[in-house]
Amino acid sequence: MQQENFSPQDSLHLIQETINKAKTSYHDKGIGPILWGCVITVCSLVSFYASLHKINWLFSVWFLTLVAVVPQIMISIKERKEKKFVSFNDSATSVIWTTFGFAMFTISIIDNVLNNKYGTGLHGSVYMLIYGIPTIITGAICHYRLMLWGGILCWVFAVAASFFSYPYPFLFMAGCAIVAWLIPGLLLYSEYRKQQKVNV
16 A cells, blocks of 8 residues: 655645634534523523412423523534534534533522421532533633633622522522623624625
């Protein structure tokens, strides 16, 4: 088998071509952050209203988070098919957010058990603290400062909310969803649309 010898110029060209392929195939439409930003904001605000007016059945609004998993899976599958190149960032963020999803599911079970058994569940600050972790890591890995700062604000809101009694932490939770996911997602989607117009 004949071995091909690459010149330095050929090697640089190959590296540049690989980088360009990664850039053109990787795009974050921001649909996922928009979806979860909207869902958590709505659930938090409805829960705040339900608490003030003692309308217990409205708390079932949180089942929207389970419903939202279906379009999220569909979005992920579609974007994976569209990508010709899977970068390390793609793989890392996928693992991070999958782990986050399982963590939130687990903590919601713990919260319900504590609430039913002892009459007091976890403070909303715990959720906000967890919201910040994958958001900060994703912002750092993908060099997306807005999401990084959004995650840090989740921690700030978590501390601030600890000084307020129930149900006011729900308002801070809505704020977390807006600054960490909804706003960055909308800006990512806007950038994606601009990129699509340029590529046409």
